[in-house]
Amino acid sequence: MPSRAAQGSRELRSRTLATVTDAAGPSSAPASKPARSPPKSKPAPPPPATIQTAVILNRSPILTRTPSPFERAYWAYQARIQRALFNPFPDEFYFKPGSILEGTFNAEEKYREKLAFGGPYVQEKPTQIAVDSANVVGGKSQQPLTRVHEADLKNDVRSLDRQGERNLYLLVHGQDSAGKDVWRFPQGGMEDGQALHQVAERDLYTECGELMDTWVVSRHPIGVIEPTDASASSPSTYVFFYKAHILAGQAKPNGKTVKDFAWLTKEEIASRVDQQYWTRVKDMLSDF
Numbered sequence: 001m002p003s004r005a006a007q008g009s010r011e012l013r014s015r016t017l018a019t020v021t022d023a024a025g026p027s028s029a030p031a032s033k034p035a036r037s038p039p040k041s042k043p044a045p046p047p048p049a050t051i052q053t054a055v056i057l058n059r060s061p062i063l064t065r066t067p068s069p070f071e072r073a074y075w076a077y078q079a080r081i082q083r084a085l086f087n088p089f090p091d092e093f094y095f096k097p098g099s100i101l102e103g104t105f106n107a108e109e110k111y112r113e114k115l116a117f118g119g120p121y122v123q124e125k126p127t128q129i130a131v132d133s134a135n136v137v138g139g140k141s142q143q144p145l146t147r148v149h150e151a152d153l154k155n156d157v158r159s160l161d162r163q164g165e166r167n168l169y170l171l172v173h174g175q176d177s178a179g180k181d182v183w184r185f186p187q188g189g190m191e192d193g194q195a196l197h198q199v200a201e202r203d204l205y206t207e208c209g210e211l212m213d214t215w216v217v218s219r220h221p222i223g224v225i226e227p228t229d230a231s232a233s234s235p236s237t238y239v240f241f242y243k244a245h246i247l248a249g250q251a252k253p254n255g256k257t258v259k260d261f262a263w264l265t266k267e268e269i270a271s272r273v274d275q276q277y278w279t280r281v282k283d284m285l286s287d288f
Contacts, residue, residue: 047235049227053200054187054241056169056222056284057214059263063145063164065288076116083116157262160250166265167286170251171272172207174258183272185281186258187239196221200242208261209252216244223284225277241284 067075089109095102151159160168169185176182188203190196197219204214222243227236251261262272266285270278 049236049238051190051196052187052237052239053190053196053203053221054185054239055200055204055216055244056185056241056281057204057208057244057246058286059160059168059170059246061165061167061288062161063147065165066147080116083113157264157268160246160263162263163265165288167288168263168265169269169285170208170246171262171264171269172251172253172258173260173262174207174253181259182274182277183262183269184277185241195219196240197242200240201244204244207254207258209254211252212249213247214244215247216242218243223281225280241281243284 091102091105095105145164147164149159149161149164150156151162156162162168171183172186173181173183176184186204186207188199188206190199194202197216201214201216205212221240223241225239225241227238253259253261262268264272266282266287269285270282273281
């Protein structure tokens with residue numbers, strides 16, 4: 001049996017070791033945490049975007065397009081085949097023998113026959129009776145429009161009679177959203193409580209007068225110009241384009257936002273507007 005002195009010595013050593021170990025734990029200071037950086041300020045939100053509407057007002061062709069040489073040859077060939085295969089017209093059933101109408105029909109038929117199959121008098125013009133009867137419809141004399149109008153000779157770009165075979169578009173000379181004087185389509189800003197197509201029609205009459213009878217084709221736009229400058233200082237602008245047709249009347253600028261106007265073809269528009277503007281609107285216009 002160990003003596004009491006030996007047991008006391010072992011207890012003392014164990015207490016001393018435990019005391020040293022416990023004392024060593026708290027003395028080790030924890031690692032210092034890095035200082036927090038101040039929170040970064042959030043960027044200011046961009047200003048709200050604005051919406052504008054523009055109208056591409058179209059004057060449709062008033063003359064049939066001049067056929068190409070290939071088209072002329074094709075239709076002449078088809079006409080000869082048709083006249084060679086069709087059944088004879090029973091003129092004795094429809095016209096009284098010896099009447100003026102019978103003489104007119106025979107003169108026109110003779111001319112059409114020579115025109116289709118040729119002959120020594122292929123360049124011969126129809127008789128005056130046939131010409132007069134063709135120009136009289138419903139008791140009123142009618143004269144066909146000339147291919148080259150007086151407005152084409154004078155280069156009057158404000159006339160609706162110019163370029164009868166082509167589509168014309170109304171272009172106005174006024175200020176854009178930045179305040180610059182440019183050639184552009186009629187456009188304006190929105191107001192609360194109005195649909196886009198109503199805004200487009202209102203802006204058209206505001207800038208170009210109410211002396212026109214127009215028709216907006218659809219309630220849906222045919223194109224849009226999106227902003228390219230993503231700067232947060234200036235508000236972005238979206239321009240929605242609507243197509244419309246002029247049925248009667250003429251444009252009359254208000255003299256404030258619009259100073260001048262012109263009815264131009266697609267190629268003529270390209271030479272007047274800004275290049276960036278032209279790149280965005282050219283696919284909305286007809287090539288003919």
